[in-house]
Amino acid sequence: MSNTTPRRLDDQLCFAFYSASKKFNHFYQDALRPFHLTYPQYITLLALWETSPMTVRELGSHLNLDSGTLTPLLKRLEKQGWITRKRSDQDERQVNVTLTDHALEKRDEVYARVNDCIDLMSFDGVDYDQLIDQIHQVMTELDGISHKDLIHES
Amino acid sequence: MSNTTPRRLDDQLCFAFYSASKKFNHFYQDALRPFHLTYPQYITLLALWETSPMTVRELGSHLNLDSGTLTPLLKRLEKQGWITRKRSDQDERQVNVTLTDHALEKRDEVYARVNDCIDLMSFDGVDYDQLIDQIHQVMTELDGISHKDLIHES
DNA sequence: CAGGGATTAATCGTGTGCAACTAAATTGCT
DNA sequence: AGCAATTTAGTTGCACACGATTAATCCCTG
Numbered sequence: 001m002s003n004t005t006p007r008r009l010d011d012q013l014c015f016a017f018y019s020a021s022k023k024f025n026h027f028y029q030d031a032l033r034p035f036h037l038t039y040p041q042y043i044t045l046l047a048l049w050e051t052s053p054m055t056v057r058e059l060g061s062h063l064n065l066d067s068g069t070l071t072p073l074l075k076r077l078e079k080q081g082w083i084t085r086k087r088s089d090q091d092e093r094q095v096n097v098t099l100t101d102h103a104l105e106k107r108d109e110v111y112a113r114v115n116d117c118i119d120l121m122s123f124d125g126v127d128y129d130q131l132i133d134q135i136h137q138v139m140t141e142l143d144g145i146s147h148k149d150l151i152h153e154s
Numbered sequence: 155m156s157n158t159t160p161r162r163l164d165d166q167l168c169f170a171f172y173s174a175s176k177k178f179n180h181f182y183q184d185a186l187r188p189f190h191l192t193y194p195q196y197i198t199l200l201a202l203w204e205t206s207p208m209t210v211r212e213l214g215s216h217l218n219l220d221s222g223t224l225t226p227l228l229k230r231l232e233k234q235g236w237i238t239r240k241r242s243d244q245d246e247r248q249v250n251v252t253l254t255d256h257a258l259e260k261r262d263e264v265y266a267r268v269n270d271c272i273d274l275m276s277f278d279g280v281d282y283d284q285l286i287d288q289i290h291q292v293m294t295e296l297d298g299i300s301h302k303d304l305i306h307e308s
Numbered sequence: 309c310a311g312g313g314a315t316t317a318a319t320c321g322t323g324t325g326c327a328a329c330t331a332a333a334t335t336g337c338t
Numbered sequence: 339a340g341c342a343a344t345t346t347a348g349t350t351g352c353a354c355a356c357g358a359t360t361a362a363t364c365c366c367t368g
Contacts, residue, residue, distance in 0.1 A: 014178040016289040021175035093316040135170040247346040
């Protein structure tokens with residue numbers, strides 16, 4: 001079928017995600033300014049505060065980022081003293097990313113700062129669990145469709 | 155206050171938006187590949203299919219993008235024959251962005267392609283209106299807080 | 309144990325995003 | 339009219355994001 005009017009709702013949904021993601025990114029950027037961290041750098045550290053060391057590939061599959069994004073990001077985190085990067089001895093293809101002592105010491109300070117900033121918000125009318133659940137449903141649907149059946153290429 | 159454990163839910167919410175936005179972006183990238191359009195280019199055209207011409211500033215306030223992003227994006231759209239950019243006669247500070255005839259002709263084809271791709275998805279368990287509404291609530295909250303009271307800088 | 313396929317990071321190129329700055333034009337105020 | 343504040347695009351610099359490619363290493367099978 002496919003009529004010729006745009007799917008307002010789907011476009012709106014995508015645009016809402018797009019805009020919200022940018023706003024959240026900006027919010028975290030502000031919150032993390034004292035530490036000179038970007039949001040992608042922050043979630044990288046979050047993952048490492050859970051498990052360190054990790055290989056680049058492990059990090060990438062947690063964060064859905066490939067080495068083309070991670071390698072330069074990790075180099076910046078290394079330069080600023082948060083992590084070290086070291087080729088694995090067992091398997092020299094892999095690079096182990098390890099938190100520095102400085103990163104371990106700063107952890108609580110970063111958490112506290114983020115929490116302080118989040119305290120300034122009141123998501124009163126929002127049902128967190130349900131919202132996150134719906135977003136996950138949308139993502140699952142998108143995963144199912146990506147790359148598939150889109151081969152009516154011109 | 156501000157304990158030292160991360161706010162799992164808020165971080166999860168931000169990460170969900172971040173991930174969903176990337177997935178949607180990717181989905182539209184696939185859908186629009188026949189036209190060599192990116193998602194930001196597509197929403198720019200969407201806005202212009204509603205109202206053309208628009209100034210760069212008007213486009214920017216619709217899309218929440220500044221000239222630093224739009225100027226190069228518009229130059230690419232111009233080079234590919236979708237739009238023209240012309241300094242306004244009345245106010246030479248402004249640049250009028252106008253759809254080309256080619257863009258007007260392609261409109262229905264683009265809509266049809268996007269709709270075909272969206273047809274491949276079934277957002278069964280998802281309440282669209284409610285989801286978009288909740289996202290808007292989150293964005294409103296983020297707008298209210300941005301830049302405000304975040305001045306306990308280190 | 310040699311050699312080909314698979315895996316892993318790194319690299320390269322393109323395209324956003326955005327803060328900060330610049331340059332030009334307009335507006336407003338006296 | 340004349341000049342300062344404002345508005346508007348463009349430019350620059352940095353940081354993602356990702357597809358495509360490359361180089362090194364590992365593994366597996368004959």
